[in-house]
Amino acid sequence: MAAFSLTARLLDEAIDLMIRRQTSPDSAVLARQIAAWCAQSPDHARIWARVAEAHGRSGAALGSAFGDAPRALSRRNFLIGGAGLGAASMGALGWPKLRLYLLADHLTTTAELLPLDLPGAGQMTLGPASAIAYLDGADAPGVRLLRGMGWFNLDDLPATAPPFTLRAGEVAIRGRRAAFEASEDAGLVNLAVASGEVQVLAPRLPAPMSLTSGGWLRLNPQGGAIESGQRDASLAGAWQDGLILAEAAPLNVLVARIARWLPGRVVLADSAIARIRVSGVFDMSDPERALDAAVRPTGGKLRRMSSLLTVISSV
Numbered sequence: 001m002a003a004f005s006l007t008a009r010l011l012d013e014a015i016d017l018m019i020r021r022q023t024s025p026d027s028a029v030l031a032r033q034i035a036a037w038c039a040q041s042p043d044h045a046r047i048w049a050r051v052a053e054a055h056g057r058s059g060a061a062l063g064s065a066f067g068d069a070p071r072a073l074s075r076r077n078f079l080i081g082g083a084g085l086g087a088a089s090m091g092a093l094g095w096p097k098l099r100l101y102l103l104a105d106h107l108t109t110t111a112e113l114l115p116l117d118l119p120g121a122g123q124m125t126l127g128p129a130s131a132i133a134y135l136d137g138a139d140a141p142g143v144r145l146l147r148g149m150g151w152f153n154l155d156d157l158p159a160t161a162p163p164f165t166l167r168a169g170e171v172a173i174r175g176r177r178a179a180f181e182a183s184e185d186a187g188l189v190n191l192a193v194a195s196g197e198v199q200v201l202a203p204r205l206p207a208p209m210s211l212t213s214g215g216w217l218r219l220n221p222q223g224g225a226i227e228s229g230q231r232d233a234s235l236a237g238a239w240q241d242g243l244i245l246a247e248a249a250p251l252n253v254l255v256a257r258i259a260r261w262l263p264g265r266v267v268l269a270d271s272a273i274a275r276i277r278v279s280g281v282f283d284m285s286d287p288e289r290a291l292d293a294a295v296r297p298t299g300g301k302l303r304r305m306s307s308l309l310t311v312i313s314s315v
Contacts, residue, residue: 004103004133004144010047011099013037018051054098104131104146111261111287113240118143121164122154125240127183128260135165142166148260149183151237154196163199170221172201180211181237185256186274192216192236216247242284246294248277254294255312261287264308273298273314 017034024030038045101107106126108114114126119134121141126132130148135141142165143150154164156177166173166182171189173182178196182189191200193211200209200217204224211217214233219226231247238245239257246254252274259266261284268274276298282290288310292302295312303311 004135006043007047008103010043011051011102014044014047014051015099017048018055050102051098054102100131100146103133105133105143107131108148110263111284118152118154118164120161121157122152124153125151125237127151127239130260135167140165144168145182145184147184149181149185149239149257151179151181151240153179170203171219174199174201179236181239183257185254186250186252187220187222188250188253189219189221190217190253191219192231194233194236218249218253239284244282244284244290246278246280246282248279250274251276251278251294251298251300254278254282255291258282258284258287258291258294262291262310264306264310266291266310267312269311269313270300270315273300273312 014037017030017037020030021027021034034048038048106114106116108126108128108130111128113128116124116126118124119141124143127149130150131146132143132150133146134143140162145166145168152164152166154175154177157163163174163176168182168184168189173180173191175196175198178198179194180191180196180198181194182191184190191198191211193213193215195213197210197212200211200219202219202221204221205226209217209226211228214230215228216231216236217226217228229247235245244254244257252268255266255268278294278297280293282294284290288302291310295302298314300312300314303313305311
């Protein structure tokens with residue numbers, strides 16, 4: 001975890017320097033600042049080289065990660081191909097997406113499901129518009145959910161081996177032989193267990209929380225609010241079969257999940273309806289219709305502003 005935090009911090013600093021260099025490409029003072037920053041350690045120099053190389057990639061190579069990308073996109077194959085990204089292309093892509101690219105080991109695009117091995121732990125399916133990075137050190141075996149959702153099917157790890165760890169922000173989910181889904185939607189961590197047992201740890205939880213088969217949890221890591229309950233264990237991970245289930249879910253959480261099957265951005269412009277609870281089963285074979293079905297009970301309206309922008313509001 002410490003290594004990941006260091007990489008993330010250095011990436012933020014390097015990207016900030018690159019943005020400043022875009023604004024003032026001829027600044028000698030800035031050039032000296034960049035040189036001094038790179039000289040602080042081999043990690044600084046490595047991260048700067050990675051950001052500088054990524055900044056030089058083509059808009060097509062970068063943009064494919066958020067459009068029609070090949071399977072198994074990662075920072076590794078991203079840094080291999082393409083050339084010649086200008087400031088205008090980078091501005092359109094956005095530095096946050098570049099940061100995600102450089103942190104992630106695997107990313108998916110709209111509506112893509114990606115089966116992956118979990119080295120030493122089992123298998124997973126990475127959900128649409130999602131990203132993970134493998135953990136190392138004391139947290140291995142494990143992954144960090146950088147964005148989106150995943151299904152995890154863990155092997156029967158021996159008692160002498162460390163458990164598998166999934167990190168989503170400040171939340172840690174640990175287990176040995178278990179199958180569960182986890183996601184981060186609109187700032188909330190959602191978890192549902194199909195079989196086995198997992199432990200949930202978070203700074204605002206007074207003690208580790210255990211979830212077994214059929215258990216589900218919705219946790220606000222910032223405020224500490226927790227909702228939990230029991231339901232049919234076979235419903236966990238139903239999104240792999242094209243169904244999204246909502247049980248009194250805030251609309252903004254449900255919209256964030258459905259939006260992973262839709263191209264472009266979905267903007268929920270009304271904070272009042274964002275908090276309204278919605279229940280139901282939504283068929284992702286027609287995601288726009290599913291989104292409309294989720295929004296309609298709240299009195300909200302769907303407006304397709306363009307092929308890449310959908311706005312939800314109450315008027």
